[in-house]
Amino acid sequence: MTTFTPTTSEEVLSTVAWAVAEGSPLEILGHGSKRGIGRPLQTEHTLDLSKLTGVTLYEPAELVLSAKAGTPLAEIEKLLAENGQQLAFEPMDYGPLLGGEPGKGTIGGVLGANLSGPRRLKAGAARDHILGINVVSGRGEPFKSGGRVVKNVTGYDMSKLMANSWGTLAVFTDVTFKVLPAAETEVTLALRGLLDDGAASAMALALGSSAEVSSAAHLPERVAARVADGALGSEAATLLRVEGFGPSVAYRIAALKTLLGKAGPLEEIAGEASQLIWRDVRDIRPFADGSEKPVWRVSMAPFHAHQMVLTLRMQAAVSAFYDWQGGLVWLRMEEGDPEAALLRGLLRKHGGGHATLVRAAPAHRAALAVFEPQPPALAALSQRLKQEFDPKNILNPGRMA
Structure with missing residues (x-):
């Protein structure tokens, strides 16, 4: 088996072009944090993008960030946090669930798997925040879509098309995302002891209110003990997250308490403790x-x-x-x-x-x-897309179907 480790987009292009010419399929890999998802691949060669790294553009005032596809997500999130910003869709990390290290996912993998987290209720997923891409198709041809501003789409939105394609249509070399300011204050309201049906009703009531709940999750009995290093205890926990400016969060939490006061015991969890809970929910830590x-x-x-x-x-x-x-x-x-x-x-x-x-x-x-x-009908459309972008079935063959 040969592993190719390009450091530039030109090297990615030449590798894919060689694979097309030889009719030799490639496994497309970042750091491998999601390698265990999908059907096992039987490829002789691997295209490892872990050396294709670096933030190529970051303009905090313009709310835009571009990076090479193999750039670790953890590195990008650290840079954004230093500037009071975030990827609002809160991309999850599959690493711990699949037996790997946390923090190994890449920014290209974020779009390839269309990742999101608990905030998806309010912010959407990766595809809703992508502005532009540079890719190499399975034909061995480079192309780009979108750009570095929010209003840039004419014709087909290829950037969104590539979301959730799991490396089967094209190889990302550079991606551009919209970023947003991070919330000043975060508070989680936890209702304790509800059964699943009661939790469903409580979450529906909260989401239908004017409290602007950004995340809502329910951890049944015993599952709750597996997040935040056991800080929640084993009793079932129905979690409602409210984010924003301090006075606004306090007002909305008070409104939720009034609304849900009869549903069961209530508990407020703020700051880093709240963040830890939602990070563990996001990454399926239970x-x-x-x-x-x-x-x-x-x-x-x-x-x-x-x-x-x-x-x-x-x-x-x-x-x-x-x-x-x-x-x-x-x-x-x-x-x-x-x-x-x-x-x-x-x-x-x-x-x-x-x-x-x-x-x-x-x-x-x-x-x-x-x-x-x-x-x-949808399977036929997907097959036509695969045929258009990767007619020789070079990229991650058989991973999705």
Whole structure:
């Protein structure tokens, strides 16, 4: 096996062009923090972008940052924090869940996997903040889309098209994101002891209010003990995050207390303690146990989520917790079988949704559809896109389908 480690976009281009000419597929890799997601690849060569690093443009006053694709996300977040700014979509770190080190994800991987975190309710995902890209297609051709200002899109928005493509359409060499000021104050209101159905109702009530809740999650009994180094204890915790200027946050927290006062015991968590809780929710720390027990990422309508989980628990041993007001459900299958047919069948019965197998033994990943199977019309469109951008199936072949 040959590993190519380009340091410039020109070297990326020459490597992909060589692979196309030779008909030799490439595994596209940053630091490998998400390598375990998708079907296992059988490629002879690897294109390692970990040396393609560096922030190429940062203008805090213009709220814009450009960086080479292999730049560590941790490095970018540190730079932004020093200037009181952030990537508002709060990209998650899959490293700990998949048995790797935290902080190894790259900015190119953020867009390739369309990452987001608990703030997605308010801020969206990576695709909603991308301004421009420079890439090399699977034809061995360079192209760029977008630019370095917010209003720059004419014709097709290729930047958004590349989001969630997992390296199967093109290789990123440089990406440009919109950045935003970080919140001055952060406070989390925790309701304790609610069951899943009560938590769903409480989160819906809070999100429907004028309190501008930026994140809403529910950690059932015992799951809560696995975040923030156990600071929450084992009792179920329904978490509502409010961010902004200090007086505004205080007013909105008071309004939430009045609104939810009868739902159960309330607890305020502020500052770094709040940040730690949401970072652990973001990075699926409750299930980052060093095992290969299958973990599913399920996206569905919040109203149906707890009902689906209840039905699933009647047929399989499963642990669960909820983010995005219940619109994102993390499931760990405790007996080692992913139960893919059962889970996807229940999704169809409970309003539909998408289930992605984000952790499993290689044998399970090879045998199952890791990503949600697409309806025939959408699958045909995806195949036409693949044919247009990577006709020889050079880039991450078979990872998604």
